[in-house]
Amino acid sequence: MNPSQQPALLVIDVQKAFDNEAYWGGNRNNPHAEESIAQLIAAWRAKEYPIFHVQHCSVHPTSPLHSSHEGNAFKPVATPLPHEPVLQKSVNSAFIGTNLQQQLEAKDISSVVIVGLITNHCVSTTARMSANLGFQTTVVSDATATFDRVSYDGRRFSAEEIHEVSLANLHDEFATIANTASVIALLEGQGK
Amino acid sequence: MNPSQQPALLVIDVQKAFDNEAYWGGNRNNPHAEESIAQLIAAWRAKEYPIFHVQHCSVHPTSPLHSSHEGNAFKPVATPLPHEPVLQKSVNSAFIGTNLQQQLEAKDISSVVIVGLITNHCVSTTARMSANLGFQTTVVSDATATFDRVSYDGRRFSAEEIHEVSLANLHDEFATIANTASVIALLEGQGK
Secondary structure, three states, X not given: OOHHHXXXXXXXXXXXXXXXXXXXXXXXXXXXXXXXXXXHHHHHHHHOOXXXXXXXXXXXXXXXXXXXXXXXXXOHHXXXXXXXXXXXXXXOOOOOOOOHHHXXXXXXXXXXXXXXXXXXXXXXXXXXXHHHOOOEEEEEEEEEEOOOEEOOOOXXXXXXXXXXXXXXXXXXXXXXXXXXXXXXXXXXXXXX | OOHHHOOEEXXXXXXXXXXXXXXXXXXXOOOOHHHHHHHHHHHHHHHOOOEEEEEEOEOOOOOOOEOOOHHHOEOHHHOOOOOOOEEEEOXXXXXXXXXXXXXXXXXXXXXXXXXXXXXXXXXXXXXXXXXXXXXXXXXXXXXXXXXXXXXXXXXXXXXXXXHHHHHHHHEOOOEEEEOHHHHHHHHHOOOO
């Protein structure tokens, strides 16, 4: 992340549907991720740096992320302000079916910091595409979280293992992995 | 995979550079992945179903995948036939900086089967984008492989753990995870 270039904060899918842990696999890691996300949003707002809110709108009517369900709403901690752009998507990548790339390029934004839910799906897919599209990409390790996952062969992986291996896959190939404190320190060390 | 719809086989980065195991992290899993890839290519050719070869051409002159190095060449087992399309890419996703999506759509291909190197980077990124772009996506568990990986915090993950967690992340969200024998059985059970 290069704070002199006004990095954008991408807040991915911080929606009420994820409060139903059992639905998504249970045993969520990083229970304090929302607090970290709130700190990062506050730091970005204080700097008047760009924030993009990404909202998953499932095409499946039975999904708690479908727009007909209350789970589609943002968690209070991540409610957008009226002037902050909201991008609605129906797949994992925030770059597919949206104009996120065009909005970033129109504002000459070359650096993005990604937080939100869940580490291994929408956060990782967005981070991979972000890097492959040429954006300098940071993922904040304690401002994202995931759930336990059962694999194709029935083997169960813990949320913490899924989280850490997903970050290992991003590290040094797609994204810088940083924590909330270091991102905020870097941001605040930079005069506006 | 729906064999009646002539699925495409995407062969990702099966290039000589990956023979230098130590360079990529060592301890590669699935040592027989190339044999599986050869079997799948042979099965696709026998059916005259579409095969797309993807070749990573790094923009970094020091990378063994840069076009100036012999590592850029395909491994003999995955050498394209003259009529088989080759797509060159410089990032992980085979859909970025190429016309793969357009080629698939032009041929009315709705189903892709992905094999190659490495599970957690180019294979996973291509599978995620394939699914998000609307293609029915299969990843063949024993026709892909990876290496040990050291994460952002210095923790080392084994190739086998990276491989299996990466497939768990794809399973049930982006792709069907199948093995070579089952894919070939499905393909050959279908009259031409």
